[in-house]
Amino acid sequence: AALMSTAVTGTQAKFEALADAQKDEILKSTDPVLEFAKLAIARSGELQAKARPLATKQQPYLQALGKAMFDVYGTSIPPDASFSLRIADGFVKGYDYNGTIAPIFTTFYGMYDRYYSFGKKEPWQLPERWSNPPADFNMSTPLNFVSTNDIIGG
Incomplete structure (x- = not known):
């Protein structure tokens, strides 16, 4: 609390x-949050330089692991998030939600409905x-x- 009161x-x-x-003025500041940010920025280059060769060394093993998992599990599990191009198939459609149906699209009408229905107060305040x-x-x-695409598992 003391740190935040002066930050x-x-x-x-x-x-x-x-x-x-x-x-x-910002660079001369002795504010604790800014001091931390300056230190973190200075150290990030050093840490990235150390991490690069490790990532390069690790890459063939990750590829071999990915291939082995595909050989065992096939397409029953989504691929690892490895920046590889993949197709996500699914449908843009609504779904059952608390006894009603969630619509396919939300609109600004819905946003303003929440704003006015909840008295222009948080968490719906605009x-x-x-x-x-x-x-x-x-x-x-x-x-x-909303859609049925798998956006979490891969």
């Missing part, structure tokens, strides 16, 4: 003052610039969607 991130006013500061949208704003614009 630039401890209050909004301190944080805003930091955001408005010049680069030299930023000031969103509280009064322009008259020509299309509330039926899709905001998000």
Whole structure:
């Protein structure tokens, strides 16, 4: 608590003052959060230099392990998250949800419904610039969607 009370991130006013500061002012700061960030940035290059050769050495073993797992399990499990290109198949469709049906798409209508239905209070409170949208704003614009794609396992 003592650390946060003195840190630039401890209050909004301190944080805003930091955001408005010049680069030299920020670099000269002795704020504990900024000191940590400066140290972390300085050390990250050193740590990356040590990690690169290890990752290179490890790569053939990871490939062999991936091949062995595929040989044993086939396509019954998703591939490891190894940056390999893969196709995720599924359907964009709604689903049963608490006795109702979750729609395929959410829209801005839904967002504003929550905002007004919960009295403009957290966790549904909107930023000031969103509280009064322009008259020509299309509330039926899709905001998000649901699908059956496996987005977790691979």
